[in-house]
Amino acid sequence: MNSNWYVPPKKEIQSVGNQLQYSLVNGHYNQANVISRTIINQQWSPAVIYLDLIRNILNHIGNLWHEGKILISEEHRATQFCLLLMDRVRNNFRIPQPKGLKISLTTIEDDKHVIGSYMAADFFRWDGWNVELLGSSIPNNDLITYIRASLPNFVLLSSTYPKSVGKLEEAIDSIKTLEKNIRILVGGPGAQLIKDSNKKIDGFADNPLQAISLANSLVDANPSMIPLETVLMSLGYKIQTVRKNMNISQNTLSEKSGLARTFISAVEQGKQNVSLGSLKSISDSLGVSISSMLQD
Numbered sequence: 001m002n003s004n005w006y007v008p009p010k011k012e013i014q015s016v017g018n019q020l021q022y023s024l025v026n027g028h029y030n031q032a033n034v035i036s037r038t039i040i041n042q043q044w045s046p047a048v049i050y051l052d053l054i055r056n057i058l059n060h061i062g063n064l065w066h067e068g069k070i071l072i073s074e075e076h077r078a079t080q081f082c083l084l085l086m087d088r089v090r091n092n093f094r095i096p097q098p099k100g101l102k103i104s105l106t107t108i109e110d111d112k113h114v115i116g117s118y119m120a121a122d123f124f125r126w127d128g129w130n131v132e133l134l135g136s137s138i139p140n141n142d143l144i145t146y147i148r149a150s151l152p153n154f155v156l157l158s159s160t161y162p163k164s165v166g167k168l169e170e171a172i173d174s175i176k177t178l179e180k181n182i183r184i185l186v187g188g189p190g191a192q193l194i195k196d197s198n199k200k201i202d203g204f205a206d207n208p209l210q211a212i213s214l215a216n217s218l219v220d221a222n223p224s225m226i227p228l229e230t231v232l233m234s235l236g237y238k239i240q241t242v243r244k245n246m247n248i249s250q251n252t253l254s255e256k257s258g259l260a261r262t263f264i265s266a267v268e269q270g271k272q273n274v275s276l277g278s279l280k281s282i283s284d285s286l287g288v289s290i291s292s293m294l295q296d
């Protein structure tokens with residue numbers, strides 16, 4: 001995540017969280033809007049807004065409704081505002097260079113709680129993953145047909161409502177019968193119930209940030225999952241960074257290496273499958289070793 005985001009001290013988060021919660025429970029829309037605008041302008045970290053504000057507020061509001069203290073409509077009103085706030089956060093975020101890795105993310109059949117999966121989708125996008133967010137109410141047999149055709153690297157399944165756990169287990173079993181070894185990560189309070197007993201899942205995550213580090217560590221442990229396009233993109237980025245640090249133009253590098261400038265440009269953009277010979281010419285011209293160019 002971007003290091004320029006503001007991560008407020010715990011006390012400030014708590015105080016703003018209480019104010020936002022109060023305005024959402026009581027339907028003070030203007031006040032909620034002012035708070036939301038302020039935290040966006042102050043560049044509060046999306047992780048803080050999603051995980052410390054929205055999640056806690058929604059869970060608190062859920063409990064109020066459960067205890068009969070607020071109406072379903074009032075709970076829905078708060079949920080809709082939280083979705084709006086997530087939209088505002090999203091509009092403020094620049095998507096990074098893609099990793100070339102794909103996840104399909106869905107809330108399990110019979111479960112209408114989508115916000116946890118929306119959050120997970122955003123965090124994975126912000127980490128450079130190509131995310132297919134499928135939403136909710138997808139029947140398991142349809143989901144499996146879709147995954148067989150789409151072939152993501154990971155399927156992420158969200159289960160909040162405990163009664164959807166049977167469908168979650170059914171989906172996991174079916175995905176694991178597919179020919180390609182698709183990794184499965186699960187999350188949400190429902191998924192928590194099966195995380196220790198189900199041997200077919202590749203991991204459970206309490207929150208989206210944990211899921212990202214889990215997915216990235218599974219990729220690191222299985223380098224064959226990384227597509228050629230990703231390797232070329234990171235090589236191109238490295239070459240461009242070294243060249244710019246040396247303060248030389250693509251034209252100069254082209255002259256030094258004996259390679260066409262258009263070729264250098266394509267390599268830097270990750271669009272050229274470069275040969276070992278060309279890579280040696282570029283590395284020699286930049287005064288660095290080939291191996292350092294290929295390191296992470």
Ligand code: B12
Binds near residue numbers: 051114207
């Ligand atoms: C909003 C809400 C709804 C909305 C959902 C709207 C929507 N568009 O999503 C609606 C009104 C549809 C709804 C319906 C129902 N709900 Co409801 N709902 C909630 C509420 C208030 C908030 C849930 C939420 O979004 N929280 C915020 C998110 C961010 O938190 P989260 O889901 O836990 O997600 C976090 C992690 O779990 C994790 N995570 C979640 N998914 C994933 C996935 C991956 C891959 C990863 C890595 C991580 C991850 O990351 C997230 C961020 O940290 C909760 C209250 C609560 N205490 O949870 C009740 C709650 C979940 N609902 C409940 C109930 C009972 C119902 C209904 C049965 C009510 C009814 N009688 O109709 C129906 C069930 C419908 C169905 N078939 O699913 C109960 C469940 C209790 C239980 N244990 O059975 C709760 C706990 C309320 C309560 N205290 O009783 N609900």
